Amino acid sequence: MRDFDESNITEAVVARFGQTPDPRLRQVMQSLVRHLHAFVRDVEPSFEEWETSIGFLTATGRMCDDKRQEFILLSDTLGVSMLVDAINHRLPEGATPTTVLGPFYVQDVEERPNGSVLAAGARGEPLHVAGQVTAVGGGPLAGAVVDIWHSDADGFYDVQYRDREPPELRARFRTDAEGRFHFWTITPTAYPVPTDGPVGAMLDACGRHPMRPAHLHYRIAAPGHQTLVTHVFVSGDDYLDSDAVFGVKRELIRDFPAQPPGPAPGGRVMETPWRRLDCDFALKPLG
């Protein structure tokens, strides 16, 4: 073909990708071309708008480094991450719902013993976290690997501080013979997603706030089961109805009841009020 115009360009590009050897890649690229062209035909961008889009994508890529992933943030704020998550986790009744991984997960964090006190020096309300990991329709899962991570009292994750090395408010535990894990940390607070990059500028231009309701992240892996990536949200938070990344599910909202000073789990005696979170998790068996 030697005459590409508005009427035939889409089918010409789709046909060109018909030579793709891998059938899955062929399917993805041909679908991408059809949907991307449909978007362009729908909005009919001016040349200046197209240039602005190229500039936005370029700036988003250039914002990324080993501690910042602006394209994941873009995916999150456009609801794409949550949609991909939902498609990949059509779960049986009784399984703990999943939600987005977010940009602050770190692989291969060192394992700590149950009962550990995270953030010994961090400001914030002390929080005791306990939970049991089970199989949907089955018994406790011993030896499951439980990664947890959350923001500090200022709304930042450890990896957002250029001058600190993880882990802080981030740890890996292993469930005991009854599938249980427990540790001390501080109560998370609502916080904004990073707003100093192109995605922050997009949210601002679109009249959207950047806030996420307070939550703890969990990633729970057990042999023979689908790895569970989820959050537990703090009930009563102002942003539960408008999470900037669309990550909230009703079943993942929990009370974090306030406790008076005095004796507390692990033999601690608390001098200030503290909170507790008891939340169990049910994983889907594979196969």
Next chain:
Amino acid sequence: MRDFDESNITEAVVARFGQTPDPRLRQVMQSLVRHLHAFVRDVEPSFEEWETSIGFLTATGRMCDDKRQEFILLSDTLGVSMLVDAINHRLPEGATPTTVLGPFYVQDVEERPNGSVLAAGARGEPLHVAGQVTAVGGGPLAGAVVDIWHSDADGFYDVQYRDREPPELRARFRTDAEGRFHFWTITPTAYPVPTDGPVGAMLDACGRHPMRPAHLHYRIAAPGHQTLVTHVFVSGDDYLDSDAVFGVKRELIRDFPAQPPGPAPGGRVMETPWRRLDCDFALKPLG
């Protein structure tokens, strides 16, 4: 809303963008969300495929600098640039067709006098280029600014050499009282788009060659007329039917007839064979 799932997430995200103050930005973002989600629903990416996509976009952004624009190349190879071009140039009968700008345009190149010899030292077959710029349905356009640029005998543009400063095989001319311009250069050859980045890897994985048929780029600007961005392609080229960026239009293919050694335009006496290109351009009046 506090329960985002596969069935409601798209409308929830569209609704969130309903607060966008600027109506055009609101329209673009809501359309983007609908089409992007439709693509995701169509292909149902695994989490690993989503990660691969994030990695591809990130690498594409990180490949960009002041002399390399990998996202434009991606837009070009997906046919998006040509579609945007077509949408923005629904031209009257008689107007010269447009095609993509490409990633190698440089703004504000110094003007040279008509008759200049570009690439005095460059290898390649000498080429005399002449043309007249007119208004569609009108007379010659004097004082029009004509930018031209093309690849060298090795298939590279000046800006692709890290150790050279433009311009080479790149110049700006101004049409005379009859709307004419003319200069000497070398005959362009077919060449690959840059293949050392993510877009090159994508083309390779999809069984697509990276070649563009031989061409000269033109950008012609005249007051009161729509700026014309186009190519002139060399007839007989092997890649006219499979341009990697879908830029070919039949009306833009021209003969570059071979000429014998001897007297040539501008008082030159050529010792080797040379070619000539005579191609006129008709611009669309504004308003």
